[in-house]
Amino acid sequence: MLHQRSYSQPRWARVLDDYCLSPLESEERGQDLLRQWLSPEQVEQYDKYQHFEVVGCDTGTRYRILRGKIMNIVELAADGRVTRRWCFAPEGTLATGDVMLAQKIALETFELNALAIANNDGRQGAVFPSRSFLDIDELVWLVLAFACFVTLVWSFFFTVFYGPASSFAIRRSSGTSAAKFSFLRVLTMRRTVGDPGSGSCFR
Amino acid sequence: MAIQIVMDQTGDTRHQFDPSDAADVAEAEARFNELTGAGFTAAERTGRGQSKVVAKFDPAAEETLFIPRLKGG
Numbered sequence: 674m675l676h677q678r679s680y681s682q683p684r685w686a687r688v689l690d691d692y693c694l695s696p697l698e699s700e701e702r703g704q705d706l707l708r709q710w711l712s713p714e715q716v717e718q719y720d721k722y723q724h725f726e727v728v729g730c731d732t733g734t735r736y737r738i739l740r741g742k743i744m745n746i747v748e749l750a751a752d753g754r755v756t757r758r759w760c761f762a763p764e765g766t767l768a769t770g771d772v773m774l775a776q777k778i779a780l781e782t783f784e785l786n787a788l789a790i791a792n793n794d795g796r797q798g799a800v801f802p803s804r805s806f807l808d809i810d811e812l813v814w815l816v817l818a819f820a821c822f823v824t825l826v827w828s829f830f831f832t833v834f835y836g837p838a839s840s841f842a843i844r845r846s847s848g849t850s851a852a853k854f855s856f857l858r859v860l861t862m863r864r865t866v867g868d869p870g871s872g873s874c875f876r
Numbered sequence: 877m878a879i880q881i882v883m884d885q886t887g888d889t890r891h892q893f894d895p896s897d898a899a900d901v902a903e904a905e906a907r908f909n910e911l912t913g914a915g916f917t918a919a920e921r922t923g924r925g926q927s928k929v930v931a932k933f934d935p936a937a938e939e940t941l942f943i944p945r946l947k948g949g
Binding site: 679698699700701702703705706710711712713714715742743744758760761762763764765767768770771774775778781782783787791792838 | 883917919921924927945
C-alpha cells in the first residue's frame with residue numbers, strides 16, 4: 674500500500690506522522706517499494722530464497738543481495754561460489770527493503786563507484802562455500818520429515834510396549850520381572866492369544 | 877501523473893506531480909535539485925527491474941527514486 678503524504682497538513686502533524694509510523698510499517702513499505710522495482714525473475718528469487726541476484730553494469734559480475742542491511746552483498750564467481758562479501762548502504766536509518774533496493778540500483782547502474790566506497794571481507798577463494806548445504810526451505814522440509822519419522826517410530830514402539838496387547842500381557846504377568854516387557858514376549862503373547870484354547874501366555 | 881519517491885525512515889515519501897502543469901513541474905524540479913544537491917542519487921525506472929541514474933531533472937520521467945548518499949558498511 675502506498676503512503677500518500679499530504680503536504681496541506683501543518684508541519685507539526687507531518688513530524689508526528691513521521692515518528693508515529695511504526696518500524697514494522699516502514700519495513701512493510703520498504704518491502705513493497707523493493708518489489709515494485711525488482712524484475713519478475715528477481716521477485717521470484719526473493720520470494721523463494723529471501724535473496725535475489727543482480728549483474729554489475731561495469732564488470733558483468735553476478736552479485737547476490739541477501740535480505741538484510743549489513744554485509745549482505747555476496748559476489749559470486751562463474752561457478753556460483755562466493756568470492757567475497759560487500760557492504761555498502763544509504764546513509765540514515767532506512768527500511769531493509771530500501772537498503773536492498775539502493776544496493777541493487779547501485780550495482781546495476783554504477784557498480785564500480787559503489788564498490789569504491791564499499792567495504793569487503795577480502796577474497797575468499799574456493800574454500801568459501803557459495804551457499805549453505807541446504808536452502809532454508811529444504812532444511813525445513815528435512816526437519817519436518819525427520820520429525821514425522823521420529824513420531825512414527827515412537828508410535829510404533831508405544832503401541833507395541835504400552836498398547837492394549839501389551840497392557841494385557843502386563844496384567845497377566847503380575848509380579849514378574851521386567852524381562853516380560855520385552856518385544857519377543859509381546860510377540861509370543863500375540864501368537865498365543867490368537868490361538869483359541871491356549872492357556873496362559875507366559876508359561 | 878508522475879511521481880518522485882524519496883527513501884526515508886518511514887519507508888518512503890511520495891510526491892506526485894502533473895507533467896502538464898507548469899507549476900507542478902517547477903516544484904518537482906526544485907525538489908529534484910534540492911535532493912540531488914544534498915547528495916541523493918536520482919534513479920528513473922525504465923522498465924520492469926531496470927533503472928538508470930539521472931543527473932538532470934526529466935519532467936517526462938514517470939517514476940524517479942531518490943536514494944540517500946551511499947556509504948561503506
